[in-house]
Amino acid sequence: MDTAQEIVHLKELALSTRKLILEALAEAGSGHPGGSLSAVELLVTLYFHVMHHDPKNPRWEDRDRFFLSKGHAAPLLYSILAQAGYFPTEELMSLRKTGARLQGHPSMGIPGIEAPAGSEGIGLSLAVGTSLVAKLDNRPFRSYVLMGDGEQQEGQVWEAAMAASKFRLDNLTAIIDRNGIQQDGLTEQIMPLEPLAAKWRAFNWNVIEVDGYDFSQIMDGFDLATSTRNRPTVIIAHTVKGKGISFMEWSPHYHGTAPTKEKLSDVLSELER
Amino acid sequence: MMSKTAAMRDAYGEALLELGASNRDVVVVGADTTGSLKSGVFATKFPERFFNVGIAEQNLVSIAAGMALAGKVAFAGTYAIFVPGKSVDQIRNNIAYPNLNVKLVCSHGGISVGPDGASHQQVEDIAIMRAIPKMKVIVPGDAVSTKAAVKAIATIPGPFYVRLTRSSTPVVYDSGFEYQFGKATVIREGPDIALVACGIMVPEALKAAESLKSKGVSATVLDLHTVKPIDSETILKVARQCGRVVTAEEHNVLGGMGSAVAEVLGEGHPTPMKRVGVMDTFGESGEAGELLKKYGLTAASIEQAASGLMQSR
Missing domain, CATH: 3.40.50.970 (Thiamin diphosphate (ThDP)-binding fold, Pyr/PP domains)
Incomplete structure (x- = not known):
């Protein structure tokens, strides 16, 4: 498959992922659509183009590790994992239900999930831990972590940022879903993050900025991260909260409000347009 | 020892x-x-x-x-x-x-x-x-x-x-001591009262037991080093044997080891007990020994609690 063909394939996966996210959330009746829809293309690229992993052998020792630090985007990660073959897509309809595996936020016991998530600001530290072990034992796997932008307000993110550059973790790539919105409003009003790229550069990281919906930019970003030596890389992906559904885009309300079942068919038809 | x-x-x-x-x-x-x-x-x-x-x-x-x-x-x-x-x-x-x-x-x-x-x-x-x-x-x-x-x-x-x-x-134990995770260590046995301690209160409990002995009270001393999972079996056993329990810990009496022992006894074998510990307060600067005395974390405090329990029956 050449790159153009592959991008067509990834676009199809992005569309099916958005559908699954919205169907699962409507069925659950609660959850977080905004930050799930914003990062679809980033995770599609990671799981179907970048990462070395084996859905038939989720505990493969040398698999690349992915940590969803913004744990509220669980519907996104679950939809990706299901399509990759970690579990049946039908299981997505059990999201958030009593007795189901698919917890409201990622937890152990779900095939393909590396660690629990949900408390913000933590995932990067976990990835520092796995990256240190890969270096120590001379193993080839890389660690990836997707953070929210609001999450950058947590102090632990910067503790981990310092540690990753101290230990020269070039086998670690962080991705920031820079959609500009958090639960209470705009990040720049609640607690300004800018200049965000300059902050990460000041922490001695390799910083790459991409359009979060341009597959070739995203792919190039991950290639550059992999080839960078002696420094960790952060990819700041410029995105739109609620991407793809007009009434959800740029809406803090849809950070944590699921679409209703009644609205679902309208919502899905907008995706087809 | x-x-x-x-x-x-x-x-x-x-x-x-x-x-x-x-x-x-x-x-x-x-x-x-x-x-x-x-x-x-x-x-x-x-x-x-x-x-x-x-x-x-x-x-x-x-x-x-x-x-x-x-x-x-x-x-x-x-x-x-x-x-x-x-x-x-x-x-x-x-x-x-x-x-x-x-x-x-x-x-x-x-x-x-x-x-x-x-x-x-x-x-x-x-x-x-x-x-x-x-x-x-x-x-x-x-x-x-x-x-x-x-x-x-x-x-x-x-x-x-x-x-x-x-x-x-x-140093309480000699080097041949075999540690068993989850199993409280009975250091000393006596039928009158059980002193259950952890951390630095273990040697204090032993001192208290020695002093009680001179007053005719024979105490069991239990080192409850594993606070969780708690060794309910041994705690209930010594409570049944002695009928009185004093706990001692260098920790707030709310929620610590003494509370854990009270939970076990309350459900398994209600037993008169007293908790020696920090009485829901913050500490302060000072030499360790002075502070332990001031906050009631000594053999004397354990002995006092034990004597109180001995008299109450």
């Missing part, structure tokens, strides 16, 4: 050295207190397996979790006021919830930290840690049992919290 003293922190360092040599999956993570904690000795012998993350206790806990996720037996720790004090969310969500192989060994528990004052005197950690599902909690009674406990937990999967003391403490 008890004629000499030794530091639990030194014992921790010795245990780490032995573990490092016998198990190449053992890694140590510290947060700028590794010299004080004696985990630094591991760094000189196994520098590639030692990681200092600086003054960042949340990161300390989560990085250790990440290393455990990748297959390591991760020992992490600092002063108890910071772990668990500053990092409860990370302990709960990164270590306990996924049941990871992280061993948190922390020093400077209790008010015997001394001159640094209340800001550094952790008297809530046992309560905090035992309320977290899957977390196991050990408060060793001396340096010998500290070393044995640290070596033992390296081979038991899952998360642990081990609480150590800053100052040197009386």
Whole structure:
């Protein structure tokens, strides 16, 4: 498959992922659509183009590790994992239900999930831990972590940022879903993050900025991260909260409000347009 | 027994050295207190397996979790006021919830930290840690049992919290002592009253028992080093035998070891009891010995509680 063909394939996966996210959330009746829809293309690229992993052998020792630090985007990660073959897509309809595996936020016991998530600001530290072990034992796997932008307000993110550059973790790539919105409003009003790229550069990281919906930019970003030596890389992906559904885009309300079942068919038809 | 003293922190360092040599999956993570904690000795012998993350206790806990996720037996720790004090969310969500192989060994528990004052005197950690599902909690009674406990937990999967003391403490056990995780140690047997202690209160309980003996009261002394999972069987057994129980801990009486014993007795064999501990207050600056006396954490306090119980029947 050449790159153009592959991008067509990834676009199809992005569309099916958005559908699954919205169907699962409507069925659950609660959850977080905004930050799930914003990062679809980033995770599609990671799981179907970048990462070395084996859905038939989720505990493969040398698999690349992915940590969803913004744990509220669980519907996104679950939809990706299901399509990759970690579990049946039908299981997505059990999201958030009593007795189901698919917890409201990622937890152990779900095939393909590396660690629990949900408390913000933590995932990067976990990835520092796995990256240190890969270096120590001379193993080839890389660690990836997707953070929210609001999450950058947590102090632990910067503790981990310092540690990753101290230990020269070039086998670690962080991705920031820079959609500009958090639960209470705009990040720049609640607690300004800018200049965000300059902050990460000041922490001695390799910083790459991409359009979060341009597959070739995203792919190039991950290639550059992999080839960078002696420094960790952060990819700041410029995105739109609620991407793809007009009434959800740029809406803090849809950070944590699921679409209703009644609205679902309208919502899905907008995706087809 | 008890004629000499030794530091639990030194014992921790010795245990780490032995573990490092016998198990190449053992890694140590510290947060700028590794010299004080004696985990630094591991760094000189196994520098590639030692990681200092600086003054960042949340990161300390989560990085250790990440290393455990990748297959390591991760020992992490600092002063108890910071772990668990500053990092409860990370302990709960990164270590306990996924049941990871992280061993948190922390020093400077209790008010015997001394001159640094209340800001550094952790008297809530046992309560905090035992309320977290899957977390196991050990408060060793001396340096010998500290070393044995640290070596033992390296081979038991899952998360642990081990609480150590800053100052040197009386040596209770001889080196042939066999440590059994989860099983309280009956150090002394007597039919009249049971003194249940952990940490530095174990030697105090032994002193109290000796003094009580001269007054015609024969006490059992139980070292309840494993606060969680609690050894209900032994606690109920000594309660049935003695009919009176005094607990002693260098910790708030709310939620600590004494509370744990009260839970067991209340449900299993209601028994008259008294709790010796910090009476729901903060400490202050002062020499350790003076503070222990001032806050009622001595053999005399245990003896007084025991005498009160003896008279009440």
